[in-house]
Amino acid sequence: KNEVEQSPQNLTAQEGEFITINCSYSVGISALHWLQQHPGGGIVSLFMLSSGKKKHGRLIATINIQEKHSSLHITASHPRDSAVYICAALFQMYSGGGADGLTFGKGTHLIIQP
């Protein structure tokens, strides 16, 4: 069965700290998404990865295909980064995921304290 595991579930850090959120998945993927959900509920797509590394501002996403693992990093974290970060995988072989092809992790609730 296609599975996506995220860690940690909850993370509280001080402003300025370097943040890492991890995502591991069970089998081969076509793409992996990192999403950000703010307290109001809206979801923003941060990255779509199939290999390597992407950077946007203070956010960096990496993926290791061999190890079936992806990380989301936040440099110089700020209270406005407080949100839920969700990893979602598009598996190559559909098995147990939704008809949209995505299997979602349970999310990491990040709080950055000033």
Next chain:
Amino acid sequence: GAVVSQHPSRVICKSGTSVKIECRSLDFQATTMFWYRQFPKQSLMLMATSNEGSKATYEQGVEKDKFLINHASLTLSTLTVTSAHPEDSSFYICSARGGLLGIHGYTFGSGTRLTVV
């Protein structure tokens, strides 16, 4: 970039009434849109897949007569919650696949918080 507009962002309705939620792809044609429901502190749960010009495909356990989906054009899908009950109160989100991100890319709407009183 690819933008999906979802409206309304919040709605309060009385039990027994119907509520329509719209999801529009603003700068690309979305032949497929997806509707999700999210309970507090839970992840997104796919409700149905909306295909332009054809009937929606519902996930197991989702009542198609209660959650009516219409995808009449390449840029608009609507979800109507019929005869709403308090247990339908939830956060509903749409997404569209495609656009500049290609076939593997998904763009999400900002969500609609429905409260049924």
